[in-house]
Amino acid sequence: MAATDHSRSEAAKQRRQDQLQRWLGSETDQTGFEGRKTTGGSGTRRAKVQFAQGAVFMAACSAGDREEVATLLRQGADINHANVDGLTALHQACIDENAEMVQFLVENGSDVNRGDNEGWTPLHAAASCGFIQITKYLIDHGANVGAVNSEGELPLDVANEDAMERLLKAEIKKQGIDVDKARKEEERIMLQDARALLEGGGSLTPHPNTRATALHVAAAKGYIEVLKVLLQCRVDVDCRDIDGWTPVHAAAHWGQEEVCTLLADHMCDMAAVNNVGQTPLDVADENLADTLEELQKKQNALRSEKQKQNSVIETNQPISMVPVRTRRVPM
Incomplete structure (x- = not known):
C-alpha cells in the first residue's frame, strides 16, 4: 500500500x-x-x-x-x-x-x-x-x-x-x-452571484486566465439551479473560453445530460467548433453521444418549423396599398 x-x-x-x-x-x-x-x-x-x-x-x-x-x-x-x-x-x-x-x-x-x-x-x-x-x-x-x-x-x-x-x-x-458544506460552497456562491445578476445588482467576469464564464463552470459541474438562473439573465449560451469551448462543449465532455438538454432548449449551437475544430459531440462523454444527436435533430426540427411559420406569416401579410402622392412642385 x-x-x-x-x-x-x-x-x-x-x-x-x-x-x-x-x-x-x-x-x-x-x-x-x-x-x-x-x-x-x-x-x-x-x-x-x-x-x-x-x-x-x-x-x-x-x-x-x-x-x-x-x-x-x-x-x-x-x-x-x-x-x-x-x-x-x-x-x-x-x-x-x-x-x-x-x-x-x-x-x-x-x-x-x-x-x-x-x-x-x-x-x-x-x-x-x-x-x-x-x-x-x-x-x-x-x-x-x-x-x-x-x-x-x-x-x-x-x-x-x-x-x-x-x-x-x-x-x-x-x-x-463542515466538510459537506465546504464541498458545496462554490455552487452556493455561484447561485448567490447569479441571483444578484438577475436582480440587476451584480456582474460576472470570466476567469482571467481561461476566460471560462460562470455558465461554463455551471455546465461542466452540473449546477442546474445556477444554470437556470443564468439562462434567465439571457447570458450568451455560446460564449467561448480561451480554447474556444462553449458551455455545451463543457457539459458534453463532463457527461452532464440535463445541462445539455437545457442548453439545447435555449438553442445553443450544437455544431459549434472549438479552436481545434471539435464539436460538442467530438469531445463528449461516450454515454452522451446518442443524446446529443437527438438534441441536435430536435433543434433542427424546431428551426424548420419556425421557418415554415415565418413563411406563412409573410405570405399572408396584407399588402399595404398606399396611394401614390403627386410630388408638389414649389412655385
Whole structure:
C-alpha cells in the first residue's frame, strides 16, 4: 500500500511539474498584461519588460535563489505572479518540497490561498505530494483546509498518505469545518452571484486566465439551479473560453445530460467548433453521444418549423396599398 501511495504522490508531483515546464521560457505567459500596450514603442516595451520580470521571478523561485528573488521583489516583481496554468511561485515551491522558499515567500506576502486554474491551492499541492512539514507550515499561516478545487475536492481528498490524511482530518475537526458544506460552497456562491445578476445588482467576469464564464463552470459541474438562473439573465449560451469551448462543449465532455438538454432548449449551437475544430459531440462523454444527436435533430426540427411559420406569416401579410402622392412642385 505504501508503494502505491508513493507512486500516486510522485504522479501528482510530476503532473504539477509538467505544468510549469510547459510554461517556462514560453512567450505565451502574458497573463495580466493583455490590453496594457499603449500606442507607440514605449508601451510595447514596458509590457515585455513586465512579462520578462515575471518569468525571471518564477525561474529564480524554482531554482531556490532567495537572493535573486529578494532583489526582484525590491524591483517590483509580483510575488503572486501566475503562469498560464495559474501556478504561482508558492505552488511550485510546495511541489518542489522547498520548505525554505515556501517560508520566504509566505513571509514576504505570498497568497497562501491562491488557486490555480483548476482551483488547486498551495495546500492542495503540498497535501497531494505528501509533504507534512510544508502542509503544517501553510496551515499555521492561514491556509484554508476547507478550500475546494474545481472538482470540489478538499486538500484532504487529494491526500494519498495516511499521515497526511490524519493531519488534515485533525485540523478539520479542530476548526469545526463542515466538510459537506465546504464541498458545496462554490455552487452556493455561484447561485448567490447569479441571483444578484438577475436582480440587476451584480456582474460576472470570466476567469482571467481561461476566460471560462460562470455558465461554463455551471455546465461542466452540473449546477442546474445556477444554470437556470443564468439562462434567465439571457447570458450568451455560446460564449467561448480561451480554447474556444462553449458551455455545451463543457457539459458534453463532463457527461452532464440535463445541462445539455437545457442548453439545447435555449438553442445553443450544437455544431459549434472549438479552436481545434471539435464539436460538442467530438469531445463528449461516450454515454452522451446518442443524446446529443437527438438534441441536435430536435433543434433542427424546431428551426424548420419556425421557418415554415415565418413563411406563412409573410405570405399572408396584407399588402399595404398606399396611394401614390403627386410630388408638389414649389412655385
